[in-house]
Amino acid sequence: MPAVVLVGAQWGDEGKGKITDYLAEKADLVVRYQGGSNAGHTVKVGEEEFKLHLVPSGILYPGKICIIGNGVVVDPQVLVAELEGLERRGIDTSGLRLSYRAHVILPYHKRLDEVEEERRGAGRLGTTRRGIGPAYVDKAARMGIRVIDLLDPEEFREKLAFNLKEKNELFIKVYGCSPYSLEEILEEYLGYAERLRPLVADTGRLINQALREGKKVLFEGAQGTLLDLDQGTYPYVTSSYPVAGGACIGAGVGPKAIDAVIGVVKAYTTRVGEGPFPSEAKDNASEYLRRRGAEYGTTTGRPRRCGWLDTVILRHAVEVNGLTGIALTKLDVLTGLDVVRICTGYQYGGEVLYDFPASLKVLQKCEPIYEELPGWQEDITQAHTLEELPPACRAYIRRVEELVGVPIKLIAVGPRRDQTIAVTNIFGQEG
Ligand code: GDP
Ligand code: IMO
Ligand code: MG
Numbered sequence: 116m117p118a119v120v121l122v123g124a125q126w127g128d129e130g131k132g133k134i135t136d137y138l139a140e141k142a143d144l145v146v147r148y149q150g151g152s153n154a155g156h157t158v159k160v161g162e163e164e165f166k167l168h169l170v171p172s173g174i175l176y177p178g179k180i181c182i183i184g185n186g187v188v189v190d191p192q193v194l195v196a197e198l199e200g201l202e203r204r205g206i207d208t209s210g211l212r213l214s215y216r217a218h219v220i221l222p223y224h225k226r227l228d229e230v231e232e233e234r235r236g237a238g239r240l241g242t243t244r245r246g247i248g249p250a251y252v253d254k255a256a257r258m259g260i261r262v263i264d265l266l267d268p269e270e271f272r273e274k275l276a277f278n279l280k281e282k283n284e285l286f287i288k289v290y291g292c293s294p295y296s297l298e299e300i301l302e303e304y305l306g307y308a309e310r311l312r313p314l315v316a317d318t319g320r321l322i323n324q325a326l327r328e329g330k331k332v333l334f335e336g337a338q339g340t341l342l343d344l345d346q347g348t349y350p351y352v353t354s355s356y357p358v359a360g361g362a363c364i365g366a367g368v369g370p371k372a373i374d375a376v377i378g379v380v381k382a383y384t385t386r387v388g389e390g391p392f393p394s395e396a397k398d399n400a401s402e403y404l405r406r407r408g409a410e411y412g413t414t415t416g417r418p419r420r421c422g423w424l425d426t427v428i429l430r431h432a433v434e435v436n437g438l439t440g441i442a443l444t445k446l447d448v449l450t451g452l453d454v455v456r457i458c459t460g461y462q463y464g465g466e467v468l469y470d471f472p473a474s475l476k477v478l479q480k481c482e483p484i485y486e487e488l489p490g491w492q493e494d495i496t497q498a499h500t501l502e503e504l505p506p507a508c509r510a511y512i513r514r515v516e517e518l519v520g521v522p523i524k525l526i527a528v529g530p531r532r533d534q535t536i537a538v539t540n541i542f543g544q545e546g
Contacts, residue, residue: 116374116542118332120359121442123339124378124432126386127357128412128419130444130527131379132156135172135335137525137535141542143330144180145173146322148365149355150337151188151220151250153243155413159530163204166413169194170201170211171335177207180325182318185216186355186365188250189262190225191307198310213311214318215263216367221275221304223282223295224249230290240351241388243414251354253278262315265308272301319367326372331542334362340378340432341386348475351390359436377524377541378438380429380515382446385419387412391478394458395422408448423485425458426518431471433521440524440541443512447528452490455511458483459518488514496529499536 119138123129136158139145147154152168159165160175167174169189171181183189194213201208224246231249232239242248253259258278264270276297283294325332338357341347346358356364359376363369383404386392396404401421404410410419432438449455461468461481472478491507498504504512516523526536 116331117329118326118334118368118372119375119377119541120334120336120362120373121377121379122336122359122432122436123342123357124380124429124436124438124441125339125384126341126392127337127339128155128385128387129339129379129381130442131336132158132167132172133444133527133530133532134377134379134442134525135333136160136175137532138333138542139173139176139179141331142173142179142333144182144322144325144332145171146182146184146318146332146334146362146366147171147187147337148184148334148362149186149357150353151245151247152190152193153245153247153353153414154337156335156337157413157530158532160532165201165204168197168414170197170208173333173335174201174206174208174211178210180210180212180321182322182366183211183213183217184318184366185214186361187214188218188220188247188254188355189213190220190246191265191304191311195307195310211314212316212318212321213262213314215261215315216319217262218250218254218259219262219265219304220246220250221260221278222300223279223286224253226286226292227282230292239389241390245414248354262311265304266312266315268305271304271308272297275300322366322368326368333542334366336362340436341428343435346431346435348390348478351388351475375439375541376436377440377442378429378432378436378521379442379444380424381444382424382449383408384422384425384428385410387415387417387419391475392420392422393427393461393478393481394425394483395420400452403452404448407451408445423456423458423483424515425483426515427458427461427469427471429519430469433519438521440539441516441519441521442525442527443515443523444527446508446512446526447496449490449511450495451492454487455490456485456487457514457518459486460484486514496534498528501526501536501538
């Protein structure tokens with residue numbers, strides 16, 4: 116399996132960082148293909164915890180080639196700080212490469228993200244306010260500034276001056292706030308440019324070359340399928356394409372290069388930010404899951420909304436990503452419940468829906484239909500094989516597999532790298 120795409124199958128925070136780190140041991144390259152510092156990927160090795168926003172979660176293996184692909188929007192301030200933080204902790208970051216073609220987040224993108232959210236009032240999206248949406252807007256409007264421009268002081272000055280004319284007018288006339296100074300941004304960003312220059316490369320070419328040589332490439336999605344601009348709960352989505360197809364666009368490889376697509380599925384569901392969430396728990400199960408699962412945003416610290424596993428959205432994720440396998444995470448969080456619920460369909464008026472509806476109006480009126488399974492009380496955080504899991508837990512896994520229709524290949528029973536059960540080999544991992 117030389118090229119494997121790992122995608123979030125829900126609304127993000129499924130444990131992609133942990134699974135990427137686990138699979139990265141056997142991969143030659145780890146590639147981020149979309150999103151930006153809205154992502155927060157946690158990796159725990161022993162008792163050490165790392166929170167990554169832009170750097171791929173393969174970075175904890177010394178010298179591993181980790182690529183920030185062309186589809187990512189890069190906040191250079193965050194990237195430089197993240198690199199310094201890792202280096203201070205003794206992590207070798209020499210394998211990091213940044214695409215010439217990636218777009219740059221500028222201070223006005225972050226401010227626009229804030230003022231646009233304020234303007235939406237009660238209809239706010241609950242963004243991470245990292246400037247992601249406005250940066251992708253400029254990219255699509257063909258006025259974005261790319262890493263390659265940042266490295267060329269004249270080009271950068273010219274493009275920035277042109278953009279600031281419009282942005283400053285917008286800030287002054289529409290939002291009533293102060294304008295940005297061209298010279299101040301230039302000074303700050305040209306400093307980042309020098310720091311980042313040695314990492315910059317034609318990353319698409321690096322990846323394609325590696326694939327030709329039969330090397331193993333792991334594509335690390337950020338966010339999740341339900342936050343995808345086209346496939347998610349629009350407009351309560353992010354502005355990029357977290358789905359598997361996004362890996363081709365955001366890394367620069369053809370669709371036939373992809374051999375497997377693994378959906379990371381949390382054993383329950385969480386969502387941070389606004390928007391519909393049919394299986395959100397309204398009773399004390401919500402608090403139980405939040406407390407046991409430590410469900411607070413990695414990037415923003417916001418409490419995550421919690422609920423039961425929803426197989427309607429998972430079947431949607433199977434289809435739109437072409438999932439070939441599932442990594443089921445945070446199974447240990449369900450321990451201690453008398454009953455575990457799985458949403459199998461939605462009650463919509465007199466109808467039962469099994470397919471995920473496109474209409475938010477419909478989705479908001481959907482009531483989850485639950486199947487209840489007996490819970491388990493045994494601690495599973497030390498289990499290394501399926502056989503070590505209690506029968507009720509195994510029955511839950513089997514039922515999820517049946518309802519979703521895709522084999523479960525990995526199971527996480529704790530945040531640490533070693534708390535992972537390999538059911539089947541991906542990248543030649545020991546089963
Ligand atoms: P990501 O954005 O998909 O990488 O996920 P986050 O890192 O934002 O959130 C997942 C959280 O759950 C992190 O704090 C992880 O350390 C933690 N985690 C991952 N897998 C497991 C697991 O199997 N069990 C438990 N208890 N925690 C996990
Ligand atoms: P990882 O990679 C969970 C959510 C925000 C908001 C919406 C739009 O850690 O899974 P944005 O700032 O992207 O314009 O916000 O998307 N969101 C995430 N939720 N995990 C993430 O990343 C997210 N990145 C963005 O909360 O609802
Ligand atoms: Mg996260």
